[in-house]
Amino acid sequence: MKKRGERVFCALLVVSLCVSGMFAGGTKEAPVKQQEIPKVDASKYEVTKPIEITWWHALENQYSDLVDEIVNDFNNSQDKIKVKAEYIGNYATVNETLVAAQVAGTGLPALVVANTPYVAQYGASGLCEDLNPYIQATGFDINDFGEGMIKASAYEGKQVSLPFLISxxxxxxxxxxxxxxxxxxxxxxxxxxxxxxxxxxxxxxxxxxxxxxxxxxxxxxxxxxxxxxxxxxxxxxxxxxxxxxxxxxxxxxxxxxxxxxxxxxxxxxxxxxxxxxxxxxxxxxxxxxxxxxxxxxxxxxxxxxxxxxxxxxxxxxxxxxEIGGCVLLIPAKNDQQTKNAAWQFLSYLCSKEVNMKWAEGTGYMPTRKSVLETQEGKDFLAKKPAFKAIFDNLDNIYPRIxxxxxxxxxxxxxxxxxxxxxxxxxxxxxxxxxxxxxxxxxxx
Amino acid sequence: MTKKGIKPRTLDHLQDFGCTIPALILILMFTYFPILKLIQISFTNWNLLNDHYDYVGLKNWKWLFTGSGRKYLVNSLKVTFLYSAGELTITLFGGLVLALIFNTMHKGFSALRAIVFMPKYVAMSSAAVIFLWILNTDNGVLNYFITRLGGRRVDWLGQSSTAMISILMLTGWRAIGYGMIVYLAAIRSIPKDYYEAADLDGASYWTKLRGITLPMLSPTTLFLFVTTFISSMKVFQSVDVMTGGGPNRSTEVFVYQIYSYAMEDFRMDRASVMALAFFILLLVITASTMKLSNGRVNYDT
Known part of the structure; x- marks a missing residue:
């Protein structure tokens, strides 16, 4: 059994090393074209004063303890940003509420989840903030997600969201x-x-x-x-x-x-x-x-x-x-201070450590390639051996159309x-x- | 008349009109401005997510009446009228029957009347969730009794043939008490003299019902018909919670389709032509009903 586990882990390692093949796109197209980003002034994306922000999510009651734990950890880890998590409903309800707030121009959350098929529509309409400058300003390691996931959360080269809970x-x-x-x-x-x-x-x-x-x-x-x-x-x-x-x-x-x-x-x-x-x-x-x-x-x-x-x-x-689940995005109509705070929280929610908490506490997959190379990845597979079916096929998971x-x-x-x-x-x-x-x- | 200036009567009229101005402003702002805006949007290509739009002439209207929109327009009309017919039957016929029963045996029946009327006070969305549970295929109360009686479980909300009936069950549960109370009030206002005279002539219960009660209830029936018809045409919440317009669009009523174009497809342009078509349809039907009922309704008391 142990040997079998090791073999699985080795297979994972090989898969993870095949970076170029992993999460390849739906067609034999060229890899994702990352937008040409001019050098950004990092100070523009800093949170300079205390702020309270809202995060809209679709995680039902059964996950409320996990949500509270993760949000409280973030709130306690620094003293400038206080996050209030709000359960809005299922993905369709989150979409309706978000669109209504977008049209009204008020009541927008700082950060919101969106089901993967909405990325193109939101991206095309300009609803989402382009995250590329934030990624560059803070040195966020986006490549650890794998090409397919990056592609699924981008629109026409702009990183309009980040992969969050993926299935x-x-x-x-x-x-x-x-x-x-x-x-x-x-x-x-x-x-x-x-x-x-x-x-x-x-x-x-x-x-x-x-x-x-x-x-x-x-x-x-x-x-x-x-x-x-x-x-x-x-x-x-x-x-x-x-x-x-x-x-x-x-x-x-x-x-x-x-x-x-x-x-x-x-x-x-x-x-x-x-x-x-x-x-x-x-x-x-x-x-x-x-x-x-x-x-x-x-x-x-x-x-x-x-x-x-x-x-x-x-x-x-x-x-x-195909990738299912949801991404995280920042509505572009928010003011810059709110967006900066939202980015801080977003990068925390998508960090490797927090991602593993989500993966263990829910049925969603680990999204970080580097996780597969660690003991955490090995432990995850030991706890949920059925996930081998997914891990063996990671390079066959494509972005949504x-x-x-x-x-x-x-x-x-x-x-x-x-x-x-x-x-x-x-x-x-x-x-x-x-x-x-x-x-x-x-x-x- | 004063030598110069305005007549006192005209002044009175102006003062009266002045008092209505605040209400008029509100009506203009919240009723007529949205209608004008809707007409404007129907000639654009506005996607709800975008801040800008272009004018596209009659494109959306052509889509609705000659393009692929026609098929769904016809379907939603069919579904909505079917629902309306169901709700009208339950409210008018069911309400009348219950009113006659409770009017005949009124001693000690006030509590029962209250029980029948009470569902009207339950919020539609809450009631719909309860009915979701009642109609659940595996764990629902209704299927429990059906199977206890030897029948087979019915997938009430998952089949086109039963989904509309399921929604009408909820509607009936809520609306029948309202019809009953309105009819009951009207029945009690019919002068007893008519019935006494009929009794002297040896008229039977059915003769009195046909000759006195029903004609005297005609204004109430017209009122209930028009109000129930308009409200039934605007049904949304129960469909949204219970079926989402499915299965196979079998419960996709008019308002749900408008909502779906706007909030699911983000096609505000298509939603607006549907909404306008709906507005015109309701206006025409209501006006026709009022016109046709002239001379057929007995307003004697």
Whole structure:
């Protein structure tokens, strides 16, 4: 076991040393172009007088002790900045509240979290402060994040945010059930059908007794990885059209539909879709579920009767998955003193030590490459061995697709998927309609 | 009339008008200015996150009526009218039935009346959260009773066929008491003479209901119809909390769609054309209802 752990650690070390490959971008593009920054006057970014600032976050009640501990540590570590942490709600609520404050021009927080898909829209609108001068003025080591994460939190070369609580899509599975059935999680998408047919159990009346898997029908993010790995350009390189009408997209849509039609997979929708999915898995009525890796702690804590495993999602020749979770940003409309204080707190929240506290206290991943080289990284993997599935694939985690019309595209796509899988809409008829609508949105 | 200057009557009128000026200023500021602003935004390409915008002529209007927006406009109209029909039925028919029951057996029923009316005082968002729990597929009370009676669990909020019914359950729970109280007050104001005369003629309960009660309640019915219709067309909170417009846009009512364009897509331009179309629609329907009801409503007391 120890040797195995060491091997894992060595693998991590190798991965961490492959800096150029780690978190590489979604396409074979040139590396991130960091904006040309003129020399900055560091004194401009100093906090000169006592100030109280507000941080808006989306960490629910279960993390309030951890939030309090981290914020109090910061407040006690210096005497100029006092941070007040405010839980606003989920990412959608944080977005609405932030946008309302931005439009009003008042009531903006000094620092705020944002779900990764918002980076492009916020960046394009100028809502976020460009962090490059702050990074340069304070010598913040941004390269320790890895290229993919930097790219995911930047917009057109401007570092408009920093990676904070990062996750990816993952398949949680019942390890005990897998052992009893002698089943391995497939690595290829084409093998999913066969795999699901083996793990799904049916009642005498033909209804499903134990689902092979549950797919989250409330968020298209979970489907992106299947489509990307099957060669679909969700947004073509021209930025104004989609490849959804292509053969690969139609086949992928039909394949997932086939799992659902056969009763292998459950398409969970609605506001309580997530809780239904979780409960079904906990009750051992589902062999596996596809969900965010950030819920690892939750699943482990709730599944008392069996061991929870994590597996990389079955893919193709590529094994792409995408960054989820949130970034931290400073609203640009704030005054300079507030922004300087916010930067101090932001750099503290994203520091290596504090990042490890987040990673251990929640289900989010460590974001710093250097962590992997330390004893802390080794300890982390010892405590959460299922994370090996993620650590082994760090170079396959890509940034989100960045487009200012992304939200509209995502909503259209998700609604069509829901119509195909829940309402039985014909895929051959629906896909061209969906493509036309998405193209119109992208062209606008 | 004074020899020179203003007539005393005109002066009175001016003084009266002067008293209304503060109210008029507030109405202009908070009602008519936003409407004018909305019209202006509908001709721009304003993204909510940006501080600037350009004028784009009729582009947004074309998108709404001839572009991809039409499909969703039609869907939201369908969904909203369906919801309205449900709420009107519950408030008018359900309210009337309860009012007739509680009016007939009024001794000791005041507590029951209060119980039926009480949900109206519960905030919609709080009530919606409670209903989320009641309707939960795995742990909800409703499914518990259904399974106890031998039925199968229903995914109330996850299926297009049941999501709207679920929202209407909440609406009914809150609105039926209001309809009942309004009807009850109206029923009690109908002069007893009519019923006594009908009794002398040997009229049955149904004849009296058809010939006296319902005609005499027509102003109340019109009032309830118009107010309930307008409020039902503006339904938002219950949809936002319970379904978010889904699944498959099956509960995407008009106001939710406006909100979604503005706050989720940041398309303030598209949200404003939707809002204006909604404003015109409500205006036309309300005016038509008032016009059509002229001569059909009995205002005798």
């Amino acid at each position: 990816t899509q993952i398949m949680y599975y019942n390890k005990d059930m897998a052992k009893a059935k002698g089943i391995e999680i497939p690595t290829k998408f084409k093998d999913m059908n066969e795999f699901l047919s083996k793990v799904t159990e049916f009642n005498a009346d033909g209804s499903t007794k134990v689902w092979g898997t549950i797919v989250p029908g409330w968020d298209q993010w979970y489907f992106e990885t299947f489509f990307l790995n099957n060669g679909v350009n969700i947004i073509n390189p021209d930025g104004i059209s989609t490849d959804f009408g292509g053969k690969a997209s139609i086949e992928t849509t039909k394949e997932i539909g086939d799992w659902i039609k056969k009763g292998y997979a459950y398409f969970a929708v609605g506001k309580d879709g997530s809780s239904i999915m979780r409960q079904t898995f906990i009750d051992q009525k589902a062999f596996s579920v596809i969900h965010t890796s950030s819920l690892y702690n939750t699943y482990v804590n709730l599944c008392k009767n069996f061991e929870v495993g994590m597996a990389w999602l079955p893919a193709t020749d590529t094994k792409k998955q 960045q487009n200012k019309n992304w939200n509209q595209l995502a909503k259209i796509w998700m609604n069509y998927l829901s119509e195909f899988y829940n309402n039985g809409k014909d895929i051959d008829t629906g896909i061209p309609q969906m493509t036309e609508e998405i193209n119109e949105v992208l062209e606008d």
